[in-house]
Amino acid sequence: MRGIVIETGFVKLRQLCIILFLFVLVGKPLLGQENATVCGFIKDSKTGETLIGATVYVSDLNIGTSTNTYGYYSVSVPKGNYTVKFQYVGYDLKKETLDLTSDISFDVLLQPLSIDLKEVEIKADKVEQQHVRSTQTGVEVLKPSDIEFLPDLFGEKDIVKAFQLTSGVKAGTEGFSSLYVRGGRPDQNLIMLDEATVYNISHIAGLFSVFNSDAIKSATLIKGAIPSRFGGRLSSLLDVQMKEGNNLKYHGKGSIGLISSRLMFEGPIQKGKSSFMISGRRSYLDLPLLLSGNKNKAYFYDYNMKLNSWIGSKDRIFISAYAGRDAAKMMRMMDVNWGNKTSTIRWNHLYNSKLFSNVSFIYSVFDYYLAPIDSEGNIEKDNEENGGIGVIDGGIKDINGKIDFEYYLLPKLSLKFGGNVLFHGFNTGVASKVNNNETQETINALENGLYLSAVYQPINTLTIDAGLRFSNFSVIGPYDELSYEAGTESIVTKHYSAGNIVEQFNSLEPRLTATYLLDEESSLKASFSKNTQFLHSMNGFKFSSPISLWIPSMGSILPSYSYQYTLGYYRNLFKNRWQFSAEGYYKDLYNQKDFLPGTDVFFDNVMQNIVEGNGNAYGLELSARKVKGRFTGWINYTYSRVWQKTDRINSGEKYPSYQDRPHDINIVIMYKPSKRVELSALWTFQTGQPYNVPLAHYTYKGVDVPIYSKINSRRYKDYHRLDLSISIYSKRSLRPNRKFKRYWSISIYNVYGRQNPWLHTYGNKPLDELGRNKRIDKATFFRFVPMFNYNFKF
Amino acid sequence: MIKKIFNILFASLVVASLFSCNEQEDIELNQNPDFVVVFAELAQGETAEVELRYSTDFALPIDNYEDKFKKQISNARVILKASNGKEEILKESKEKAGIYYSELIKGEEDVHYDLIIDAAGKRFTSSSYIPKPVKLDKIEVVEDLGNGEYSSDGKAEVTVYWKDRPNERNFYMLKLDIDSENLIEYGKKDNIYLFSDINNDGNNIKLKLKKSSLMKMPDYAYTVSLRCIDEDTYNYISSVQNYEDNGSDFTFTSPGNLPTNINGGAVGFFNAFAVSKIVWKK
DSSP states (O other): OBOHHHHTTHHHHHHHHHHHHHHHHHHHHHHTSOEEEEEEEEEETTTOOBOTTOEEEETTTTEEEEOOTTSEEEEEEESEEEEEEEEOTTBOOEEEEEEESSOEEOOEEEOBOOSOHHHHHHHGGGOOOHHHHOSOSSEEEEOHHHHTTSOOSTTOOOHHHHHTTSTTEEOOSTTOOOOEETTOOGGGEEEEETTEEOSOOEEGGGTEESOOGGGEEEEEEEOSSOOTTOOSOSSEEEEEEEOOOOSSSOEEEEEEOSSEEEEEEEEEEETTTEEEEEEEEEEOTTHHHHHTTOOOEEEEEEEEEEEEEEETTTEEEEEEEEEEEEEEEETTTEEEEEEEEEEEEEEEEESSSSEEEEEEEEEEEEEEEEEEBOTTSOBOHHHHHTTSOOOEEEEEEEEEEEEEEEEEEETTEEEEEEEEEEEEEEEOOOOOOTTSOOOOSEEEEEEEEEEEEEEEEEETTEEEEEEEEEEEEEEESSEEEEEOOTTSOOEEEEEEOTTOEEEEEEEEEEEEEEEEEEETTEEEEEEEEEEEEOEEESSTTTSOOSOOOEEESBTTBOOEEEEEEEEEEEEEETTTTEEEEEEEEEEEEEEEEEEOTTOBTTTSOGGGGEEEEEEEEEEEEEEEEEOSSSEEEEEEEEEEEEEEEETTSGGGOOEEOTTOOOEEEEEEEEEOSSSSEEEEEEEEEEOOOEEOOOSEEEEETTEEEEEOSSTTOEEOOOEEEEEEEEEEEOGGGGSTTOOOEEEEEEEEESTTOOOOEEEEEEEEOOOOTTOOOEEEEEEEOOSSEEEEEEEEEO | OHHHHHHHHHHHHHHHHHTOEEEEEEOOTTSSOOOEEEEEEEEBTSEEEEEEEEOEETTSOOBTTBOTTOEEOOSOEEEEEETTSOEEEOEEOSSSTTEEEEEEEEBOTTEEEEEEEEETTEEEEEEEEEOOOOOEEEEEEEEEOOSSSSOOOEEEEEEEEEEOOTTSOOEEEEEEEETTBOSSOTTSTTTEEEEEOTTOTTOEEEEEEEEEEEOOOSSOEEEEEEEEEOHHHHHHHHHHHHHHTTTTOOTTBOOOOOOOOOBSSOEEEEEEEEEEEEEEEO
16 A cells, blocks of 8 residues: 555644534534524526526525535524525526525525616626635636627637636647646546546547537536545546526527537426436538548537436436547548547435435546558558557546535534545557557556535634545556566566455545635635545646546556645625635645656657656736626736656756746626627737757767757747627517527637747758758647637527 | 528638648757767776767757767867776777777776766766676577568567566666677667666566567577666666657657766766677577
């Protein structure tokens, strides 16, 4: 057993136990009081869909809560009559006077705000203060409606690209779907679709994400302290929930875009009880090729499906699935395809008004395939023997069982606890070359977790959310321990039978957030968290690539772990129409992966070339968001740095990581001058990406060896662009009772044609008069791209 | 209507594709002073050889495994000191500028060596150690040289046996020469095999070295050399092998300078080693 991770958490664990003990001590007298509980679901009145994160507030007692992922809430109060407010952003406030002399079940239907502009102005005063009161730091929540009218690339409203415009999140390379959160790398984000891990979120190597906005209900990105029920990643949690489906009436939505189209259909199976949602999307870049008889092809598709049904009044079942794939075939070059499949079955059960549970069975698989092909599309077997790449075929498969409980114990104390058992099957089939080592193809592992967290409000102005997660990771047999040595055949040094533990790691991860209300409109929040990561994607962290080789922690590849400290100030301004926040963070990062100099990050046997070092990341995020009115949008600025120190790189001196881009500004404005027209604009700026150019080179026995100065000492020129968009509804679409509505969207990406660098390569040119034959080629994508989209709803 | 929509969409796609572009920038010469490159070897039982030269500006070509702009460093002062008290100033070869060799000092097992170089106005130092040799036990060769006399589709598998010395970290470099000719360049993966005992401490080691593209020739001889090298040299050679497949395009190559045991700002390495050889003939 490897204890390296667990030891570092012990001091924090002891502190956490003391805090939890104090909670119980202080809370104990409250148990003696006579309480009543109101519980139920909060739903959209037009679709019947439950609302995630809607707030319930008993103003007489200054007690509140919010709905969970399934729209469920429960509030316990001393017996009496109270006015209870139910609120959700974009919906009318609902006030109810409830007789709470006994436990009651009370479902609430909230009315979406009318698109009548005058009404919007009036309702703006009543935007709830979740921004100020919530017990999470570094949270961004987006719904498809928030981004419906944003400018987009090639007509796809992409929720991942929208998150790239929020503070503390960077996009990486131009046009790509990667998320670099607070100095983390893309593989350090836990990205989940209905609880199933999505290992590769890219279509067309990253131009689109795999999330079809028509099929999404909401997406939450947590950059700060991740709740203890989630584990396994260092940087962030992106929790994407699919739509459940309108359970009151049939409804459809679609779009015809520049290179892809999509369609979504939803409706009740049994009105008010069960519903379905199905959506599909496909690109047609390959259509002209197909029509012209060309054998090359390039396309992607994805499908989402979800069913849900109530069984009685206490049980609800959800079944959801996703499948998506990209394929590209270029004759005489390569045949490459990759994709994810996920499926989730969930069972919600209400034991009583205070105890809610969810049991989930989750299957997720990501796989990729790449092969060199000849002019007829057949695999070129000679390629490998001639020293080129062979067939690359790998991926990862997850089977996960989990159970979560939410126990609303006291008016000011609620508990969450549960656990999961997660099986990983790694297929590490990486490129093989003549005389090179073969990597073991299949590795199995178990990642198990147990957690307990408590939300406690010791005084009206202070809320504490404290949690503890225990994670266990075991590599299990069958497994042959090989010696990985350059230039030799691998040797089996030890054989492990099926089920035997090859290697094991444990980790205790405290998570703590405290929110202190300064007044009704402002608060201070602080958080501390430890996160551990046992899985690593070795290809994806420098370049966006579909060939994301995921490998487990084992041998010399240790679990990565981090400590994050966050402090923030939050304030609502101008009658809650503006939300302002300033949040600073500091992270200590351990066992961060990098490659030995000279490693080809796509095709070398990367497991042999991984080196580890430590680092840190810190930053300040300033954000102002206007949430209501004719004008909505946000402006944010982030200053951030991320450093790494690795023994065998840069002479052991610290260097900026590849994701280090100190300055980041985003301005997003949406304006609705009339019922028919939506205007939007966004401007984004990022410091240029660091890169390296060799200063000199020499030959050693025929090998061209470069000499660099300091690592990442040069930067691409700064990145910035302006996008504009206008959406116009047809006149007939606004007629009352008109079922079919349509609108055109016209966008211009990169209006002023900035030549933002995409990739620098080293090219050869004919010798010039100085004898030079090398130059830097700077590739630029997407200068001034106009786009048109036809959208419809019925 | 639908046709109209598609016409607009595809016209837009064509327009969009026209706006991608490439910029090119020359890499300027003489951005930086030249780096001193040092390669020094001392084999057990043999004299030392040290090569000194300058690096080439990155904008200048290195083609066909030959550095046309190679600049040797002459008139340097190169001193070799052994832990057994021997000391010698190395002489520069009259035939090959920039090559320095010892006449008196020969590599001895279990001896530490210090190298001191005064060149290009700077002092560079390094040290290396010849460990006790590990003997090759035997080698076995299985050939499949094909039918045609001049065909190059012949293959061979050379199995090498030795016992690792226990309770110490050992690093090995195996060199396979066929017919005593360097048919494939030294430094290439096809000819050089690295091994460390990280998972094999004290074990009997059996390695299969595979060769391809062999021509059928009479009286083939296979020579396997087992060098006991230090960790610095092991790291250096393994990093060189990473660069080998990448040509001169370092776009997708993880950047960084190769590890070196030369102090003072030079690149390269000083490698003292013990060697054991077995020759196999039909």
